[in-house]
Amino acid sequence: MIRTQIYLTKQERKYLNLLSQKIGKSQSALIREAIDQFIKAHLKARDDHQAAMEAAKGLWADRKDLSNLTKIRKELDNRLKDTE
Numbered sequence: 001m002i003r004t005q006i007y008l009t010k011q012e013r014k015y016l017n018l019l020s021q022k023i024g025k026s027q028s029a030l031i032r033e034a035i036d037q038f039i040k041a042h043l044k045a046r047d048d049h050q051a052a053m054e055a056a057k058g059l060w061a062d063r064k065d066l067s068n069l070t071k072i073r074k075e076l077d078n079r080l081k082d083t084e
Helices: 010-023 027-056 069-083
Strands: none
Touching (some): 010 027
């Protein structure tokens, strides 16, 4: 493990101390657990987002009723140039 220091508000320190006594774990252990939970939640959210993007990949590939995006962008670019 690597030692690090953090700043806590008085209220955070108070509740951390109370939890530590109630649960019977050190304040450091509680902080590590909280950080682990935060990281896991962040990674899960990222993975969920990635899975959604993968599921949507090619979603409209076989659609013939949609305009060509490249053509639409060129038309919009030309309109913007005309207004300059």
